[in-house]
Amino acid sequence: MTMTRTFCAATMLAATFIFGAAHAQSVEIKFGLGMPEGDSPEYQALVRFKEYVEFKSNGEMTVRMFPGNQLGSEREMIEMVQQGSLEMTFPADGAMAGFYPPMQVWSIPYIFESAPIAWNVMQSDFADRMREDILATTGIRALAFSQNGFRSFTNNVRPLVTPQDMAGLKIRTMESPVYMTMVNALGATAVPIAGSEVVMALRQGVVDGQENPPAVVFSGGHGEVQDYFTLNEHTFGLHVIIANNDWFTALPQGQQQIIKDAAEMMAVTENLLKTEGDWRYSRRLVEEMGMEIHVSTPEEKAAFKEIAQPPVLTFIRESVGDQVVDDMIAAVEAAKADLYGN
Template identity: 60%
Template sequence: MFKLRSQVFGALMMSATLIVAASQATAAEIKFALEMFEGDNPEFNAAKAFKDYVENKSNGELTVRLFPGNQMGSVRDTTEMVQAGTLEMTLPSDGAFAGFYKPIQVWSLPYLFRSAPVAWDVMSGEFGQWMLKDIEEKTGIKALAFSQNGFRSFVNNVRPIKTPADMQGMKIRTMESPVYMEMVKALGANPTPIAGSEAVMALQQGVVDGLENPPPVLYTGGAADVAKHLTLNEHVLGLHIIVVGKSWFESLPPAHQAIVQEGARLMASVENVQKTEGDWIYAQKIAEEKGVQVHTSTPEEKQAFKDAVYQPVRKYIAEQVGEELLQQMEASVGEAEAKLYQQAE
């Protein structure tokens, strides 16, 4: 009798072990590395929305583990890991991604987008969807969606910037990006490429006179603590690309692929709205809490800046990505504006 009980118990234990093993085999963990730190900020909030959506829609068969604050390395590091198949997911900016895919620079045309909703329409429209597929074909990285990384504006310690002439002779910190350097040169200022981690100290110590970033980054990153003037001129719309490993994504069942794709679009929507909202919320915080003098550019002032920088930067980007791609982007923007503002095409 004891022997029979032992055999029955052993059979039950083996069955339970197989059930657990089967459930573990069907569950997939998505390791998602991002640059921004954990907290109440658009990137992390959007990533958290992705995590909640995917885990709930898959009934826990998919789990998402977030690695914020560059825990897995720089954006370039994590993008290389996704490309190599050693990481499932990351969120590079357009500047970092240009090293993998040159045509992404077409989004950096200064004053290309009249408003955030115009950019959103282009991201989700025919041009944006074509580029997502082209990224996959050219790099082997599966691009799921584009999202907004904020409109970039200038802070400085010399004078209020209301016209291009106000920037004459200023030393402006830029990313190590030829596009941004060309833009600053076209404004009569001197571009000074400095790593992001050293930018605030360079401004504080007078190594540079100013720098440019979206208001939430200026506030949380510390630049607003050491700057005197902020001009909300919104010269370039920063872009994020939501990317995953191609082989990993294709290994998922079709139902799980659909959930991940849906989650990416939800994530893009969350970041788009919070980034847009954050531009004016943090501009107000910068003025009220940091004592920075804030000037919002008028449409006429923006046009003066566009007149100064658009063609020189366009010429440079055309040399990098080709005239045809630029024309396609400009046509897409025109269609989005016509749709949004009900203008005749």
């Protein structure tokens, strides 16, 4: 009788412990995002993250989304993640470069000849080492890299088929030495202007053109005030899915694995949607806004690369050192060999 009572008591205690542990592991993940709620690749990718995490955890983990910069700018949300007041966010490489300067190597002009090459590099040993270095340097855990989109030139003067077509044009850029160096090297004049002022500057003729992915040209209104769009894909934009490391490592291993897997799914979702957006929004720019679009051939891109890449490489090497630049170039060559053969 005593043994039976002891067994029952032990069973109840174990059940109480297991239930209590499960209850203690209930997690709400606050996830900040710059893009507003809608059909953007960023928001749709975050929805997939949320759905995967909540399904795989049997509701033990929930994801609370804060789109549209509700919590602050990208830089402010990175700081919140770093400090622990926000679990996760999804900044672009430009914002991350303020915390981790080697991120600039992803912006080397014409470093990626296609999206599949970039995807391969994002899954490479080089990318793994960079994510480890981000953690060691900043204390931020980078869970995955994803495609923020290829940037290309628009203008109101002429189609840009050769580098010589850039001569004399005033091109709006972000206030970034990488972009300004690239545009000036091509014979145009880089004019840094805030994103909110670009359409007005184009309409008033302050600048002749600008550079952005097709989805931004369409949704941002640039297509309404520009005649020509050359899809030369001069630079690749990166997104980084990041988490507070102390919060992440305190989670049980099973929950960590679910979040890692969800981050990979989020990255794949954005990669595909961003690439699809290139032709989907280009078609709409032609049909709805009357733009003339030229898709650069590999040979035409090579001509731009020959002029634009060297001065930017020099600048980035001086900024972050030779090693990370050489490692990126080697990763790209390995990706091309893996995809297309030697």
